[in-house]
Amino acid sequence: MTDISLGGKATIVSGAGSGLGQTMALALAGAGANVLIADNREGAIAATLDAAPNDGVRARLAGYVADVAFEGERIKIADACVREFGRIDALINNAGIGQDTIREDYATNPIRPWEVEAKHLEKFFAVHTIAPLRLAAAVLPAMIAQGKGRIITVTTSLTTMTRGNMTAYGGAKAASEAYMAGLSEELARDVDTAGITVNILVPGGAADTPMVPDRPGLDRRTLTPPWVMAAPVIWLVSDLSDGITARRFIGKDWDPKAPLEDAINSAGAPIGWNG
Numbered sequence: 018m019t020d021i022s023l024g025g026k027a028t029i030v031s032g033a034g035s036g037l038g039q040t041m042a043l044a045l046a047g048a049g050a051n052v053l054i055a056d057n058r059e060g061a062i063a064a065t066l067d068a069a070p071n072d073g074v075r076a077r078l079a080g081y082v083a084d085v086a087f088e089g090e091r092i093k094i095a096d097a098c099v100r101e102f103g104r105i106d107a108l109i110n111n112a113g114i115g116q117d118t119i120r121e122d123y124a125t126n127p128i129r130p131w132e133v134e135a136k137h138l139e140k141f142f143a144v145h146t147i148a149p150l151r152l153a154a155a156v157l158p159a160m161i162a163q164g165k166g167r168i169i170t171v172t173t174s175l176t177t178m179t180r181g182n183m184t185a186y187g188g189a190k191a192a193s194e195a196y197m198a199g200l201s202e203e204l205a206r207d208v209d210t211a212g213i214t215v216n217i218l219v220p221g222g223a224a225d226t227p228m229v230p231d232r233p234g235l236d237r238r239t240l241t242p243p244w245v246m247a248a249p250v251i252w253l254v255s256d257l258s259d260g261i262t263a264r265r266f267i268g269k270d271w272d273p274k275a276p277l278e279d280a281i282n283s284a285g286a287p288i289g290w291n292g
């Protein structure tokens with residue numbers, strides 16, 4: 018898939034017990050990173066550990082049960098990474114919940130924006146917005162001390178951010194990406210923090226994970242396969258992406274067979290809303 022070697026880089030992947038997070042965690046460990054699988058479901062962490070293809074990859078994975086919706090747990094995730102691996106090189110903000118947590122049949126029975134209750138919005142913003150921001154804050158002291166780091170956030174397609182049936186999910190993801198844009202600018206400004214990059218990675222369209230429930234007429238073969246995240250996330254964590262910040266990458270548009278420069282250019286765009 019890629020011949021990039023990550024040489025033991027200490028990486029946190031939130032929500033790595035399933036779907037895109039599991040794929041990224043296994044790909045990163047396969048490329049030589051040490052990966053903290055932070056998920057709020059113990060069984061899901063066990064599933065990712067069990068899915069490791071060999072003992073060498075398994076040895077680079079550590080599980081940590083934590084709910085990113087809570088501030089104390091976010092700090093514990095950062096502490097756990099330092100405890101396990103001695104440093105923090107990269108944070109992948111990936112944990113997420115879908116609109117099916119509001120209403121299971123949302124895909125066929127759309128949720129009107131005024132039906133979304135305050136408790137739903139609070140949960141979506143806690144997981145999708147405040148968690149990435151506060152996890153970034155929790156890892157930044159270690160990254161600043163090291164003079165280098167990676168903050169990579171999985172938001173969503175720009176069209177999903179403004180879709181009527183997706184207001185809780187889309188609004189929280191848009192706020193997260195806006196904050197990451199501001200954070201990238203702020204870090205790039207100062208010589209002490211300029212080595213820490215902030216980028217967005219999305220699959221591109223609905224991906225074939227448990228977050229996208231089956232519905233009548235859905236052909237899962239038309240969904241984006243999770244593996245599209247693997248090559249770009251390995252490159253983003255690696256030293257080869259030094260200096261690349263304030264970008265959003267679409268996994269589906271990354272051609273793992275193309276020369277690296279071509280893959281970077283065809284999958285990348287400025288972070289946020291270009292114009």
Ligand SMILES: NC(=O)c1ccc[n+]([C@@H]2O[C@H](COP(=O)([O-])OP(=O)(O)OC[C@H]3O[C@@H](n4cnc5c(N)ncnc54)[C@H](O)[C@@H]3O)[C@@H](O)[C@H]2O)c1
Pocket residue numbers: 031032033034035036037038055056057058061083084085086110111112113114144171172173174219220221222223224225226227228229
């Ligand atoms: N599936 C898609 O179509 C799609 C598209 C664009 C972006 N995304 C985003 O990609 C990310 C991964 O989604 P996925 O499709 O792999 O979903 P998924 O449901 O397969 O995985 C999400 C993981 O996050 C974990 N999680 C949820 N809430 C958590 C919490 N409070 N604390 C810790 N862990 C928590 C879950 O236990 C699960 O393991 C999400 O941020 C999602 O919004 C998904």
